Amino acid sequence: MTPSIAIVGASLAGLSAARALRARGFPGPITLIGDEPHLPYERPALSKQFLHTGAPTALLEDHSETAQLDAQWLLGHRATGFTPGSRRDDDVTDADDMRPDRHDSSAHIGTGTRASERRHGGSTAMTGSRTTDLRDCGHPTAHEPWHSIRLEDGRTVVAEIVILATGARPRRLPGVPDAHYLRDLDDARRLRVLLSGAKHLGIVGAGFIGAEVASAARGLGVEVTLIDSAAMPGSGALGTTVASACAALHARNGVRLLTSARIEAVRPDAIHLVGGTRVAADAVLVGIGSLPNTEWASSGNPRLHSPNGFPVDDLGRTAIPGVYAVGDCARVTDPVTFGHTRSEHWHAAITQANTVAAAITGTAPPPRTAPYFWSHQYGKLLQLAGDPTAATGLRVIDGALDGESFTVLYELDDIPVAVCALDNPRLFTRHRKQLDRALAVAH
Numbered sequence: 119m120t121p122s123i124a125i126v127g128a129s130l131a132g133l134s135a136a137r138a139l140r141a142r143g144f145p146g147p148i149t150l151i152g153d154e155p156h157l158p159y160e161r162p163a164l165s166k167q168f169l170h171t172g173a174p175t176a177l178l179e180d181h182s183e184t185a186q187l188d189a190q191w192l193l194g195h196r197a198t199g200f201t202p203g204s205r206r207d208d209d210v211t212d213a214d215d216m217r218p219d220r221h222d223s224s225a226h227i228g229t230g231t232r233a234s235e236r237r238h239g240g241s242t243a244m245t246g247s248r249t250t251d252l253r254d255c256g257h258p259t260a261h262e263p264w265h266s267i268r269l270e271d272g273r274t275v276v277a278e279i280v281i282l283a284t285g286a287r288p289r290r291l292p293g294v295p296d297a298h299y300l301r302d303l304d305d306a307r308r309l310r311v312l313l314s315g316a317k318h319l320g321i322v323g324a325g326f327i328g329a330e331v332a333s334a335a336r337g338l339g340v341e342v343t344l345i346d347s348a349a350m351p352g353s354g355a356l357g358t359t360v361a362s363a364c365a366a367l368h369a370r371n372g373v374r375l376l377t378s379a380r381i382e383a384v385r386p387d388a389i390h391l392v393g394g395t396r397v398a399a400d401a402v403l404v405g406i407g408s409l410p411n412t413e414w415a416s417s418g419n420p421r422l423h424s425p426n427g428f429p430v431d432d433l434g435r436t437a438i439p440g441v442y443a444v445g446d447c448a449r450v451t452d453p454v455t456f457g458h459t460r461s462e463h464w465h466a467a468i469t470q471a472n473t474v475a476a477a478i479t480g481t482a483p484p485p486r487t488a489p490y491f492w493s494h495q496y497g498k499l500l501q502l503a504g505d506p507t508a509a510t511g512l513r514v515i516d517g518a519l520d521g522e523s524f525t526v527l528y529e530l531d532d533i534p535v536a537v538c539a540l541d542n543p544r545l546f547t548r549h550r551k552q553l554d555r556a557l558a559v560a561h
Contacts, residue, residue, distance in 0.1 A: 120146035121440075123478070124267055124275055126197045126415075127283030128152025129161065131445025131467040135281050136189050138475030148189040149275060151267065153196035156303060157184075162464060164306040165327055166494045169334035172310060192275070197284065199268035200415035200422075202438045265441065279440045281474060282415060282428055286408035286446040286462060291322055294384045297404045300327055312401050316340050320389045320399030324351035324375060326493050327405035329364070332373050333495040343374040343397045345389065350377065357506045360526060360538050363519040364500070367540075371496045408462065410447040424449050427460040433483070434474035442477070444470040463491035488536070488553040499543060503550040504528065504536025516545055525549070 123139065125132045128150040136148050152158075157177050184191075264276040288299040298309050309331070313319065319335045321328045324346035332342045344351075352361035368375050380392040389397040416422040421437035422429075427449030434442045434450070443449075445467040449458045466489065476483040490503045509528035517524035517540070525545045528536035534553065539546035 120144075121278035122147045122149070122276075123279045123281065124149045124151060124265070124277035125281045125283055126151050126200075126267055127281075127285055127445065127447070128154070128191065128193060129158050129283070129285055129445075130464065131285070131471055132281070132283035133158045134468045134471035135283060135444055135474055136187050138472045139478065140187055142475050142479040142481045144475070144479050148187070149192060149277065150189055151192045151195055151197055151269070151275065153194070154302060155194040157191075157193070159303060161302070164303065165300055165330035166334065168306050169310050169313065169331065170337045192269075196270040197267050198270050198414050199417070200280075200419060201266040201268070202419060202421075202441060203263035203265060265438075279478060280442070282412075282422075282436070282441065282443040282447060283445045283471075284411040284414065284447045286410045288404065289407045289409055291381075291384075291404045291406060294402065294404065296386075297322070297384070297402045299404055300331060301408075309403065313338050313340055316401040318343070318398040319401045319403060320345065320397050321403045321405060322346075322381065322389070323405035323407070324348075324368075324377075325405055325407070326352075326491075328403070329368070329495050330493060331403055331405065332368065333371070333497075336371055336373060336496070341398075342372075343376065343389075343399065344368060345376045345379050345381070345391070345397065347380060348377060351375075355506070356502065356538060357509070357512065357528065359512055359519065360506075363524065363540070364495075366520060367496060367498070408446065410449075410460065412447055424458075427458075429458060432473075433477040434470055435477065442474045444474055461489060463489070465490040485554070486557045488550060488557060490550065498522070498541045500538075500540050501543065501546045501550075502536065502538045503546070504534070504553050506536040506538070508535045516542055 123144070123146065125135055125148065129152070132150055132152070136150060139148060159177050264278060265280045267275045267277070267280065269275065288301050291297055298312060299305055300309055313335055318341045321332055321342060321344050324344040328344055332344055335342050350358050350361045350365065352364055356364065365375055376391070376395070376397070379395070381389060382392045383390045384402060387398065387400055389399050389402065391397065410427040412422065412424070412428055416424070416428070419438070427447055428436055428443035429449045430436050430443045430451065432451045434444055434448065436443055446460070446462045448470060449460045450470060451458055469484065469487065472484045488504045490501070492502075493500045506528045509530050511529045513527045513529060515525050515527055519526070523541040525537065525539040525542045527534045527549065528538070534549065537546060537549040537553065
């Protein structure tokens with residue numbers, strides 16, 4: 119029998135997993151569980167054009183795709199517990215029994231009844247009709263125990279295969295209850311209202327969220343100070359040389375950047391730093407990283423426990439058979455270095471989802487590609503592909519680091535291992551493709 123799949127997390131990683139499963143021919147029931155009431159939307163836009171223009175945030179899928187996915191959507195339902203390998207019993211709720219038209223008229227749903235359900239009377243979360251070779255791949259089948267997902271309202275959803283895609287949450291700044299954070303659509307709406315009346319915005323954390331909000335705030339005429347504890351923010355991802363060029367971009371756009379700074383106190387009108395510096399701020403945004411949303415499932419499950427994300431192998435498999443993890447909550451094994459990393463970028467979420475879908479369906483895995491991310495700041499596009507930390511040298515191949523556009527190659531023994539560009543997408547794309555081809559040949 120075809121197994122049922124529950125995807126916990128209905129944002130980019132979860133939706134991408136459902137898309138990839140269908141694209142690879144998986145015919146069985148898929149249930150997507152999300153804690154937000156909204157259909158999946160583009161989160162990168164929240165710190166960019168949404169803050170600046172208030173333009174509606176685009177959905178990641180439309181109604182026609184929703185029908186094609188033929189999945190059960192359970193939105194506005196937070197997962198609070200996970201029991202691997204539990205047996206189905208009478209007090210367990212099928213996902214079909216939780217349909218909004220039965221229980222919750224406020225939830226959003228986009229699904230149709232599968233042909234196999236109409237024929238056999240099965241529910242969306244619990245039935246399937248195809249004999250597969252998943253047992254040979256080490257995955258549970260209809261004859262094996264069910265995994266149980268407990269929801270905040272006390273009900274339980276069960277499935278034979280579970281994909282954990284619960285993302286991450288902002289790391290909080292202790293002692294500053296009135297600080298703002300940016301992670302979801304509701305955060306962005308509150309922040310946009312705040313910026314409409316703010317004169318001085320203090321941003322704690324000069325990473326990509328902080329930098330993008332600084333850019334949007336300057337576009338709205340708000341004075342901005344970026345505060346970071348690092349000597350050169352962004353050097354871990356970009357290297358010191360390129361990070362310095364990005365710092366200069368802030369300065370050219372009127373943003374004050376304070377580095378190696380430690381916060382002593384946050385008052386209603388100012389941020390006080392150790393050493394006596396006072397930063398005027400009638401609004402405060404904190405962007406000091408994130409914490410993966412893993413506690414709900416790892417509590418009581420030591421095989422899922424990790425300090426920084428669900429640990430998975432290079433196929434996205436956790437230590438529990440039939441349980442996978444993708445996206446911001448996953449700590450993925452690098453097939454080359456065998457180290458574990460957690461990547462919070464759009465490209466990583468889609469790539470991991472495709473890898474997991476291949477593992478579940480027994481189809482060919484996607485080709486390995488270079489890590490990639492982008493950022494929009496002050497009307498410019500910053501792009502990075504590859505692994506700058508593996509480089510021993512840096513070479514500027516176009517533009518100038520102190521100019522309005524540049525492209526640099528990070529090299530190891532004269533071999534490119536990464537490329538970064540500011541406002542030069544065509545040249546960047548050429549070198550990114552070369553990195554991808556080199557990885558495909560090597561693996």
